[in-house]
Amino acid sequence: MVVDNKATITYVQLLKEDLVIIRLVPKDSPVPDYQPGQFITLGLPNPLEGGKIVRRAYSIASHPENRKYVELVIRWVRKPLPGRLTTQLFNAKEGDEILWLKPTGRALLINETLPNGEKDNRRIVCIGGGTGLAPFVSFAQHLHDIGDKREIIVLQGASYVDELSYKELLTELENDSIARGKDQWNFKYRAAISRPQEWFNRSWAGQVGRVETFLRP
Ligand SMILES: Cc1cc2nc3c(=O)[nH]c(=O)nc-3n(C[C@H](O)[C@H](O)[C@H](O)COP(=O)(O)OP(=O)(O)OC[C@H]3O[C@@H](n4cnc5c(N)ncnc54)[C@H](O)[C@@H]3O)c2cc1C
Structure with a gap:
């Protein structure tokens, strides 16, 4: 039988109507051990299913050295029908x-x-879009905290500028690289917007196109 642990949601940052960052703190135990790239399973009883617990996997965006909370970035699945757990999470x-x-x-x-x-x-290149960036956010922070000296590049793709979750955190990691010198921490973050012609993206002055365009010679 599955035994669920309990946690408190301690932080909710709505990045846009269907994208949220949440933090959890376990209630009866310390933050669990994990490695970058792993996922945690969240669950909530669903009132529409007679209280049955609906569980789903979410990649962990925080890093193992962070013993304060577990952080996740979650997309609200709305089509063709509202997702069972994400709809509840977006009301939490x-x-x-x-x-x-x-x-x-x-x-x-x-x-x-x-x-x-x-x-x-060798250089480490992490490429992701949407919530798929979460494991690399964990990995980049982990490599920073353990003092990895290799060159690390995170490339993020999104359709709209407000989907660049973790832009600030990753820019800070790059600023730290500039401040401390590449021999101490060698990190770059670059993002690409695939719909630059849309009004909402009018402020974007960076790379345009899909994230793979970074790899073209
Ligand atoms: C290893 C792993 C890591 C993941 N990491 C993340 C992450 O970091 N962030 C993230 O946001 N997600 C992540 N996911 C996805 C996540 O686990 C869920 O699948 C997602 O959040 C949707 O869950 P839900 O219960 O809201 O949707 P569900 O209720 O499971 O619905 C899933 C889809 O089926 C459709 N659907 C449901 N019922 C019907 C029906 N009766 N008829 C037709 N269509 C229907 C829904 O519209 C939706 O498109 C990850 C998944 C895995 C396996």
Whole structure:
């Protein structure tokens, strides 16, 4: 039988009508151990299903060294029908209780050494869009905290500027790289907007097109 743990939602940041960042703090235990790239399962009893607990997986955007909370970025699934858990999550408030199962899934692991035993100094490039960026946000913060000296580049793609979740956090990581020097922390963040012609994106002066355009020679 599945035994759900309890947590309190301590932070809700609505980035846009269908994109939210939430933080959870476990009620009866410390923040669980996890590795960048893993997901946590959230659950809530669904009143439309007689109180049956609906559980879904969410990639963890916070990093293992952060022992204060677990952070997630969640898209409200609305079509063709409102998603069962996300609709409830988008109605949740700070202070509400939520159920969780311990983090699991494949971690983002990068070898320290090459097969020949030499140190692996190759550049690390993380490419993602939408909520798919979450594992890389976790990974980048983790690499920062452990003092990884390799060059790390995070490339983010979005249709609209307000979907660039974590733009500020990733820009801060880049600013830290500029301030401390690349020999200490070598990090770059770049974003691409795929619908630059739309009025909502009129302020965008950065890369345009899909995120893969960064990879074109
Ligand atoms: C490893 C992993 C990591 C993930 N990480 C994230 C993450 O970081 N952020 C994130 O936002 N999501 C993530 N997801 C997706 C997440 O787990 C959920 O699938 C998502 O939030 C939708 O859940 P829901 O209960 O709201 O939707 P559901 O109720 O499961 O609905 C899913 C889809 O089916 C449709 N549907 C439902 N009922 C019907 C019906 N009767 N007829 C026709 N269509 C129907 C809905 O409209 C919707 O499009 C991840 C998934 C996995 C497996």
